[in-house]
Amino acid sequence: MAMDKGWKEVAKDGSYIVRTCGWSPPGDHPVGCGMKLTIKDGKLVHVEGDEQHPVTQGRLCIRCLDLPEVVHSPERIIHPMKRDPKDRGKDKWEQISLDEAYHLIADRVAEIKQDFGAESIVVYGGTGREASLYYYPLGFATLGTPNVCYPHSGFSCYGPRCSITDYILGAGYPEIDFAGYFEDRYNNPEFELPEWIVCWGKMPLASNGDGMFGHAILDMMKMGTRVIMIDPRITWLGAFEGNMTLQLKPNTDAALGLGLINVIIQEDLYDHDFVENWCFGFDELAERAAEFPPERVEELTWVRADDLKEVARTIGKARPVSFAWGLPVDQNPNGVQAGHTIIALAALTGMIDVPGGLTLGPPHGLFGSWRFSTRFQISDELYAKRIGANDYPAVSNAMSSTHPDLTLDTLETGEPYELHMAWFNSVNILSPTCCAQPERWYKALLKMDFNVIQDLFMTPTAMALADVFLPLSTFAEHDGLVLTHYGRNPAFMGAMNKALQIGECRSDIEHCMELGKIINPDGWPFEDAADFFNQQVGEEFDFDFDGLRDMCLYQPEYTYRKYEKGMLRADGEPGFDTVTGKVELYSTLFDAWGEDPLPYYEQPRWDQISRPEDAEEFPLLMTTGAREYTSFHSEHRQIPMMREIKRYPDIEINPATAAQFGIEDGDWVRVENQLGSAIEKAHLVETIDPRVVHCRHGWWYPEQEGEAPNLYGVFKSNINSLIPHKEIGKLGFGAPFKCVMCKITKVDGLDG
Template structure:
């Protein structure tokens, strides 16, 4: 098993310059990112933040930083940061009528309202909400289960359209907790390590890694591997920077990913480009898969996807050259066809012999080996988290799992769409208490945000912890707690929550908290102490103790938080071909962590969950093919979710330098499409469909496929009237996305393939 190791020759975590400036080495865990852990050097003089630079000793980021980290001083000192706990009356929700209070009053109020709720209505009336990014999401389940004793952990992203569908496909077909492109992240010498092999090709699917640095994959590592000879195949309706350097760019019709993936499989199998030895030894159901892909001949797929048939053939022939690797992104999740897309793409790299080999697709160790399931209840009820045991929630499923039982097999949160249904109908019961942190639902993630706003306002009591006032806080909160930046707290970041070996970094407090700000972890521990004063939970005495307890649950980590802080960065050695060494199965035998012990091209898990065990294509429900009636009025297709360098979802909208770079919510339009509608560069336009409309600035660019418009997501205007919720409903594109239009097992939705029309705002 891989172990954590440190560079004993690295610079100290803190050095002092001749003028008294202290330079701290630490890792980023926010100002808008997804736990990548970029290395920082933070310059502090006389207790004041001077500047932030990249830490060239970080083996992943190597001194590179995005503009969000480079403007961190503006973030830390911003005049609009929430610095003190505040409250307002429930009837004043939506009004800027806040009153400063003490931490004691805030925490006592939360605890009193929680106990009143449980005593009067039961634990089902309690919910805990969390978003993504920063390291707050690492403690979502502990906050819900161990502190508030509820299974109603809420992540309101329709169809759980963020990494979870991909992970479901990985677990249910490959038996791995996470599969990512092999970019040598576990080797201290990175690309110079003789055990690593440069991939021949990387297939980048529905992802813009240079902007998003997604799920632990540092985007610039792709550029580094290109310099070493790796070539690209890119599947995306837009022409991003990587697509301009690709051997083949598959510019598909939005939402048709499943058909394209099956078309690639068709070519590999029909042209006998697959690895017979690996298939015979390690794959289950190849014959059935071969029959299925016969239904997707290349010419048929070309007609569906609007991708040239020869490009599909060329791409498949490139990918078949093992070792090649796959980087599939959020666009796979944001599609009701999500599980089938993931299944098809992973099968493509499995049958070509590129799974868990140097330069191929690296397989994360299954969760049970990562020690992340230690709280799973046994038949005797042992191991149940404290809060759940206290409140009799053993065996209770989160909301919506009766409707979508497959959800229980992958994630212990409420089903997002079912959560809104419960809030609106109070069936099977009314949610009366909500604790929200790391999350701005009304500006981001939720489709039909007006419905969510009104539904959340029905909750009797809502407490929110955040760094800035947001539309969500202004719209629904009764208590606000001031959260700390990563400069002000203890923590750690790990690639993909340590499911894939790589880098682990220390978040080291380098500045005193501004005002009365506290870390989310510190707030959680204090709430627990107050709720259970006679219960000393092991590892919960302090943030450092909690981090130690978490590190101790990870694969053979014998280091403490103190050790991590001393060295700043730890790395795991990469282990290849784990399936040959008995490292993927609980019994220690060779094979994969699936019911058959093989990669399941024919998934017995999906079959048992009531779905087709083979990948298949679903035409987008609202496309012109499916709904010609809608297409008559809304002839264009809107996609959303693409990343910008200046923001992470709804964060960073108030940072002056970042707003100078990208000042307004923007819709990208092909110049020919814009000409058809009389739209010029910089025009304010409306993008509208049968569900709503949004106002944005037009940017004319040939990178967008004709007939497609691409809208920024996560927008609100912090400079606007707070009592108009910062104009969020003028600029939030999620008003055009439907509620509960998920795939067969409850995953994915139509963030990428909705009909629309577009017209100048001055014509309305």
């Protein structure tokens, strides 16, 4: 094969191979897996891993390997479409051109702004997709609205963890040191293999969350690393010989964290040098943690006191030890405090920004300034109107967004002002993925004057609500950047290199830019997407996007112990970029916002203890959200190979519990509580606590009737129907997606 460019090889028969790093769509976290895409006669015919990628090293998940089925699916929408708003919920779409779609949208935006104000428009963004980088500019720089909303109750995904890190550490997101910054990886002389890794509510093998390549944990286990899993379920990693599991009651993480801190302090297992020089509020934290002796923690969390002490001693003595904290910390009204304890454990053990501990991203990340600086394209007066700005500043300021729960209130009540337009940017808002009480959102959004969606397929949200459909390209069909942790802790920056064109599909940034040139041309001084990426990359590095293409991947230099070298603070002084210049075990910002500055434990609000009057009727606890290898949230349900592997959602039940309710493996089961119900298939597992059931999220049925009221069966297995609205933490973060009381009943089928 002759080399056309460093990223493209062309064969004599005209076929070619493109080296690229994957992100989305279709959905995936920004792991940036290296792959080679073979294109023949205008079609993607083969996908294989790129062995030259220093992190993924040729390994790919089944979703990447099955990319051709997505790209060439007959179900894909590859041209823009429109329909009359009176036909929402009906399959009455009319194909139109991109130019017509953009001008139709621009005209309606102008009318709505003139009649109701720019604040009457809301952009709703999804989770994990590449669009995470672009739905903020879509709101601020293209549509000119201050209201950008991630509609997950309590902003309960990643945002809480990033915000807590900002408040407590003043730095980018902390991640397991898996040698991702180094080309020679584990052989780099600066790297030190973790002795133990604590995976707190995180199963990296399935989730690969936010850029953490989960199989790196297996690499390190082969070299001797051992893993402590903290989870209501016993996972494969937790059951692996030599590893340990603390199987806790859902949403009791803060109590467990305080218990571990107490043992480490009481037994003098903490790093005195790091605590004395780099931590603020140690004495106050010690006093708070003393309220959580192991015996009390056992009562609260179901974790045996002896097991808690063993894990605390392991964490206190092991060097180095690293920590991964996942979605359950966010999906908890007490989650800010739980996250505070995890950072405190890393600080007490001196494992922040050291080899084999936690890596810290630069304070402002890579490629981060442009995305949020587009906020300055709207006036301060307009920006101050975003929903929830004054109610929950810890959310609205840190995330530059509306508050999702208050956004639903505004949709329903018209207070403090009416909303008239919704843009769904890579989010299937009605699916059981983000919204608590999805049927309330559905009814409220039907009232909008104008709705736009951009996606790959006809989703329940698109069929139910959209007036204009803009087709999205897969990552095989566009240029782009992959930034692990969205630039907040960028172990590398990868190039997505366009391999082919399908229909009139465009990327998120292309739709954003082309429409922006019509509505707000001064805000989009770029010739096209290639020019945009060349400028963005060229501003921060000594190469542009074309240079990154040839490299395919760039790993920035990493410096450990930046806090000692003045590399975390704007003033160049040693320390952390916080008010006190230290890791704040006692948070000065929490105190200023009227919140307890120390981590504390709050009893789960929807369990049998908090609601004893309902305990007899709803004797079980439902948790949810475990990742599947065959899907990303609500995506991949219409892809034949993925559905062949995972045909239906399952509810995990302990066999003793199933017998109590007359349920056998494979039966259809209704799980319900005071708020709603969902139906899934029973999967009996001995490794789940008899008091707990686990339900799958994100399920809908593309093979079913799409028109309303069925909407592809989106409400049949919608576990978010059981989640309460606005049961959030004091700062506005967290909701009980992982812990609500319920009962289970055998039913005849999916329709109950």
